[in-house]
Amino acid sequence: MTSTTPGSLHIVCPHCDAVNRLPAARLIEQPTCGKCQKDLFTGQPVDLASARFLKHIERSDIPVLVDFWAPWCGPCRSMAPFYVQAAKTLEPAFRVVKVNTEASPDLGSRFNIRSIPTLALFRKGVEVARQPGAIDANAIIAWARDKARL
Template sequence: MAESLHIVCPHCDAVNRVAGERLADQPVCGKCAKALFTAQPTDVSSARFDKHVGRNDIPVLVDFWAAWCGPCRMMAPAYAQAAGRLEPHVRLLKVDTEASQDLAARYDIRSIPTIALFQGGREIARQAGAMDANRLVAWVQQTARAA
């Protein structure tokens, strides 16, 4: 029997079970029928963050950013490009630290952009500063393998 993974829908936040070998087959949400993987980062608020980080069985990469931050705006296209390359094996989230100051405080975000990788609901690594898509993908793959 194939291993089943929990995947949180980026649209309605429903938790779905997907066979591990079927992740690349464009699975859809059982509740809202939208694609579980969009090849785009998902913007999450404080209310949605814990569910996505805690309930996804795949690693979750979080970009802590702010609209006023030049390096954050510069990195945004690279982060979106990385989503297309890392999904469906990694979920990419974006957290606006101005709108979700509680998350920035909880994770002690001192500079932005800061990228944090979560697995099993806990942070396993972080990197501060802007990165291009190639460096970002390589860092995630190397870090997830080592965990």
């Protein structure tokens, strides 16, 4: 992983996957990607599949919150609107993503996902916390913020 200058962060673009380096203070200024010029934060969970997922968790300097889910899962569908609400609050301090385990079974297997929905929090490519089961927006936000302090 490349190093950042003091006070700067690597942020992976949710649109083109370019790695952007920007001062940490600019996170709250609605930064845009240097490559595609789109917003780096949209207030919506980013749907990621295998290759894109790994780049986001490995290259991002902010915590990455992941919802491992499947379209046939009732609790996953009931948690989805809460996850969207949480994304609006957690960004830009977090990258909020979703992984469809049906479309990317390799990721479900690689990260030993045994029940869905499962939230996982990654820092610098390493899983630091996991929460199985559907929870509401306030619980998602509180859990993510608490675990990001580890």
